[in-house]
Each structure stands twice: as structure tokens, then as C-alpha cells.
Amino acid sequence: MPSSKNQSISLKYLSSYSSVVQDQIRLMIEQDTLGRFLLKKYPQKHNINNDKMLREYVMDLKNNNLRKSSPLSKIIYDKKIHVINNALGLHTFISRVQGGKLKSKNEIRISEIFKTAPEAFLEMIVVHELAHLRIKAHDKAFYQLCQHMLPEYHQLEFEMRLYLTQLDLKGKIY
Known part of the structure; x- marks a missing residue:
């Protein structure tokens, strides 16, 4: 049974997960083991x-x-992406008329948070944004494509959310 202190810990990145999962994460935070868990699983950041x-x-x-x-x-x-868009990456699709033709441009912007993250989390967010080249909506086909490109996509997304939670709490991991 989590303590009342434990219940007050905000888990904005994990709000769609069950209360059981959230309580387990709150307990890890209360016991100060979340950061150690992440460091053990992802001991170093990438150099991209x-x-x-x-x-x-x-x-x-x-x-x-x-x-x-x-x-x-x-x-x-993009250093503004996380604060302004409450997002971690953005795929933008811009269409312009040039002469008699419709020209389109695709852009991918990744939050600067991922400059110092484990490579697995960068890969997960890049796969997510690349999937938007084919499928715009976050539907079943979209997540199947993400999993096709990165079989452990869902687990990495969950652990990336843990990483972001730890960053919010402590300001750094490495």
C-alpha cells in the first residue's frame, strides 16, 4: 500500500498506465531506486x-x-519542442504550391532532451517520427509499424517515460 506522500508524486508521463504500475513507480521514486534502475539498464548516453x-x-x-x-x-x-509542444519529437508535413505543382516537405524535429539520453530512447523517438512518414494517426497500424522497425518499441517507450520522470524529479541521470 503506497503512502500518502507516495500518492502526491506526479507521474504526468505515465498517466495512461494502470494505477498498479503507477504505484510501483511511485514506490521506486520514494525509495530512490528509479535512477539506479535506469542507470543499470542504460549505463551510458549516446554521442549523437x-x-x-x-x-x-x-x-x-x-x-x-x-x-x-x-x-x-x-x-x-529542437530546444523549444518539449516546452512549447509538450512533445518529444515532431514530424511536420508542409505543402506549398510552386508553379502548377504541389510540393511537400517532411521535417523531423527531436527534443534536445534526447541529446543526453541513452541511444535506445533516441532510437525509439526517431522510429516514432519516421512512422509518421507513412501513417499520420496514432492508430493500431502506426504502432505496428513502430514495432516492425523496433520490436521492443513499447518497452522502450515505457522506460523512456520513466527516464523523463526521473529527469523531472532530479534534473539529470548521468
């Missing part, structure tokens, strides 16, 4: 720390998984 490296990383994943999908015109880390 600029837009050029991110572009190469994303294009490798795209070419391995979605070769025939629309091209990407821009791939960047």
Missing part, C-alpha cells in the same frame, strides 16, 4: 549530439526501414 550526426542517424534508420517513403528535408534537435 549535433544536427549533422542526428541527420545521419535518422537517415540510416529510414534507409533500413522505410526506403520508399517520402524524403526528409530537415532533421534537427
Whole structure:
């Protein structure tokens, strides 16, 4: 049974999970074991720390998984994305009329939070945004595509949410 102190811990990234799961996470936070759990599972951050490296990383994943999908015109880390959009990554699709043709551009913007995250979390968010090249809605087909590109997608999404919770609480992991 969680304590009343435990119930007051906000779990905004885990709100869609069951109360049982949330109580387990609150207990880990109360016992100060969440950070250790994450560090044990993901002992180091990646070194993909600029837009050029991110572009190469994303294009490798795209070419391995979605070769025939629309091209990407821009791939960047965005420091505003988390605060403004309450999102971790954005896929934008811009259509413009140029002459008699409709031109479209696809962009992927990843929150700067992922510059210092474990690579598994960066990969998860990139796979999520790449899936939007084919499927715009967050429906069953979308998540099947995510899982096709990254079989452990759902587990990584959950653990990334734990990581974000730990960042909110402590400000850092590494």
C-alpha cells in the first residue's frame, strides 16, 4: 500500500498506465531506486549530439526501414519542442504550391532532451517520427509499424517515460 506522500508524486508521463504500475513507480521514486534502475539498464548516453550526426542517424534508420517513403528535408534537435509542444519529437508535413505543382516537405524535429539520453530512447523517438512518414494517426497500424522497425518499441517507450520522470524529479541521470 503506497503512502500518502507516495500518492502526491506526479507521474504526468505515465498517466495512461494502470494505477498498479503507477504505484510501483511511485514506490521506486520514494525509495530512490528509479535512477539506479535506469542507470543499470542504460549505463551510458549516446554521442549523437549535433544536427549533422542526428541527420545521419535518422537517415540510416529510414534507409533500413522505410526506403520508399517520402524524403526528409530537415532533421534537427529542437530546444523549444518539449516546452512549447509538450512533445518529444515532431514530424511536420508542409505543402506549398510552386508553379502548377504541389510540393511537400517532411521535417523531423527531436527534443534536445534526447541529446543526453541513452541511444535506445533516441532510437525509439526517431522510429516514432519516421512512422509518421507513412501513417499520420496514432492508430493500431502506426504502432505496428513502430514495432516492425523496433520490436521492443513499447518497452522502450515505457522506460523512456520513466527516464523523463526521473529527469523531472532530479534534473539529470548521468
